[in-house]
Amino acid sequence: MKLGQWFIAGLVVLGGGAALxxxxxxxxxxxxxxxxxxxxxxxxxxxxxSVAFCDEQxxxxxxxxxxATGKAAIKKLISSDFASGDLVWxxxxxxxxxxxxxxxTSGTYKFSFKDPSGRPAxxxxxxxxxxxxxxxxxxxxxxxxxxxxxxxx
Amino acid sequence: MKLGQWFIAGLVVLGGGAALxxxxxxxxxxxxxxxxxxxxxxxxxxxxxSVAFCDEQxxxxxxxxxxATGKAAIKKLISSDFASGDLVWxxxxxxxxxxxxxxxTSGTYKFSFKDPSGRPAxxxxxxxxxxxxxxxxxxxxxxxxxxxxxxxx
Numbered sequence: 001m002k003l004g005q006w007f008i009a010g011l012v013v014l015g016g017g018a019a020l021x022x023x024x025x026x027x028x029x030x031x032x033x034x035x036x037x038x039x040x041x042x043x044x045x046x047x048x049x050s051v052a053f054c055d056e057q058x059x060x061x062x063x064x065x066x067x068a069t070g071k072a073a074i075k076k077l078i079s080s081d082f083a084s085g086d087l088v089w090x091x092x093x094x095x096x097x098x099x100x101x102x103x104x105t106s107g108t109y110k111f112s113f114k115d116p117s118g119r120p121a122x123x124x125x126x127x128x129x130x131x132x133x134x135x136x137x138x139x140x141x142x143x144x145x146x147x148x149x150x151x152x153x
Numbered sequence: 154m155k156l157g158q159w160f161i162a163g164l165v166v167l168g169g170g171a172a173l174x175x176x177x178x179x180x181x182x183x184x185x186x187x188x189x190x191x192x193x194x195x196x197x198x199x200x201x202x203s204v205a206f207c208d209e210q211x212x213x214x215x216x217x218x219x220x221a222t223g224k225a226a227i228k229k230l231i232s233s234d235f236a237s238g239d240l241v242w243x244x245x246x247x248x249x250x251x252x253x254x255x256x257x258t259s260g261t262y263k264f265s266f267k268d269p270s271g272r273p274a275x276x277x278x279x280x281x282x283x284x285x286x287x288x289x290x291x292x293x294x295x296x297x298x299x300x301x302x303x304x305x306x
Binding site for chain 2: 150
């Protein structure tokens with residue numbers, strides 16, 4: 001075997017590795033896309049579509065409130081959130097189980113609101129979302145939790 | 154068919170349902186056990202063992218602090234937590250992916266501490282932990298997040 005053949009064999013192995021990496025990336029892309037699609041309807045303050053992203057047994061775990069489980073409780077919480085300011089977020093990490101039925105996204109958020117005196121204020125924090133694949137293949141929110149990075153008052 | 158036969162058939166169906174429930178329970182028992190084992194060393198304030206429950210790339214997402222990723226950052230955060238009070242928690246929900254490599258536990262916590270004036274105080278809240286199965290079969294913390302149920306000051 002000539003050196004040239006070893007080189008080609010090496011490329012094939014590297015190519016296989018890249019394909020595996022690509023495949024793992026694609027798996028997490030499903031929850032990344034769900035996260036981005038949720039952000040789109042959430043930042044547009046579309047209440048019905050935002051609630052529709054949650055699993056029937058989904059829980060939203062907001063600071064300063066008990067766990068809200070189920071669509072009615074989540075709807076109330078999101079509605080209150082919409083009224084109090086503007087939320088955007090960015091997913092820094094995403095992953096899914098090998099079986100493709102459970103995944104997560106996590107990153108940071110920025111919440112712009114008006115303080116009690118009416119002046120513009122910003123809260124920066126982080127979030128963690130656990131996604132569950134539904135029977136129809138879509139990803140829905142099983143848990144969503146967030147908290148602030150700001151020091152206590 | 155007599156009524157007695159219907160009754161027995163009904164019992165068999167119910168039995169089948171219970172078996173499925175049991176099977177799902179067994180899968181989640183792995184993360185429930187990891188959650189309970191973590192609680193044990195955490196409430197004993199064993200810093201090394203508490204940090205050892207975290208994945209090398211694990212993140213702890215505590216309120217009023219940026220995301221702490223990696224064992225050094227997590228150790229600092231847990232150490233500060235140990236110094237400020239006594240934490241206990243209870244897992245109400247647990248689940249794992251069908252592939253058994255990713256799971257979650259979630260529930261409530263109680264943090265007992267002394268307020269700035271030295272009087273005993275309690276903070277009640279909730280938590281969400283994402284667990285990743287390691288190469289050795291153990292479950293480690295990939296994300297751990299919590300926040301308070303108490304209204305803002």
